[in-house]
Each structure stands twice: as structure tokens, then as C-alpha cells.
Amino acid sequence: MFVYLHIIWFAVWIIFRVENYPFGLLTMIVSLEAIFLSTFVMISQNRADAKRQVIADQQWKTVQEEDQQNRQLLDLSNQILELTKAVHAYALTAASNSPSGGAAETDGRS
Numbered sequence: 001m002f003v004y005l006h007i008i009w010f011a012v013w014i015i016f017r018v019e020n021y022p023f024g025l026l027t028m029i030v031s032l033e034a035i036f037l038s039t040f041v042m043i044s045q046n047r048a049d050a051k052r053q054v055i056a057d058q059q060w061k062t063v064q065e066e067d068q069q070n071r072q073l074l075d076l077s078n079q080i081l082e083l084t085k086a087v088h089a090y091a092l093t094a095a096s097n098s099p100s101g102g103a104a105e106t107d108g109r110s
Contacts, residue, residue: 010026012018019025 013023013026
């Protein structure tokens with residue numbers, strides 16, 4: 001819509017000869033408009049960058065929290081492994097110290 005409005009405006013300006021050929025006033029108006037538009041574009045980009053930075057900060061925080069959770073899970077896994085080894089060692093020790101020498105006891109029933 002913006003472009004079409006300007007095409008019509010420039011055409012009317014030139015066709016109805018608001019001013020003579022070098023179009024100094026039109027050139028000045030268009031230049032001033034370009035300055036304002038470029039300023040608005042830069043402001044918009046800065047706002048978009050700020051939003052992207054907030055999202056990136058939140059993602060980084062999430063990554064750090066996940067890393068800490070992974071470390072906790074690894075610690076728990078290592079503790080479970082150590083306990084499993086201890087239980088296994090205890091079971092082997094108990095089996096070798098049993099009166100039947102580690103064989104399964106039977107109660108004499110067939």
C-alpha cells in the first residue's frame with residue numbers, strides 16, 4: 001500500500017506540474033522521508049535484536065539447567081553402580097561363606 005500510494009503521489013506531482021523539472025521540493029520531501037524510514041527500520045531492528053537476545057538468554061539458562069540435571073543424573077548413576085557392585089560383592093562373599101559352599105540348599109524333597 002505504501003509503495004502504491006507513493007507512485008500515485010509522484011505521478012500526480014509530475015503530471016499536474018506542482019513544480020518544474022528538477023523537482024527540488026519533491027526531492028527534498030523524498031529525502032526527508034527516506035531519513036525517517038531508515039530511522040524507523042533501525043529502531044525496528046534494534047527491538048527485534050533485543051527480543052532475540054531475551055530468547056537467547058532464556059535458551060542459555062535452560063541449557064545450563066539441563067547440564068546441571070545431567071550432572072546430577074550421572075552422579076546418581078555412579079552411586080547406583082557403586083551400590084550394585086557392593087551388593088554383588090556382598091552376595092559373592094555370602095555365597096562363598098555359606099555352609100553348602102555356594103550350592104543351593106535343598107530340603108530333601110523330591
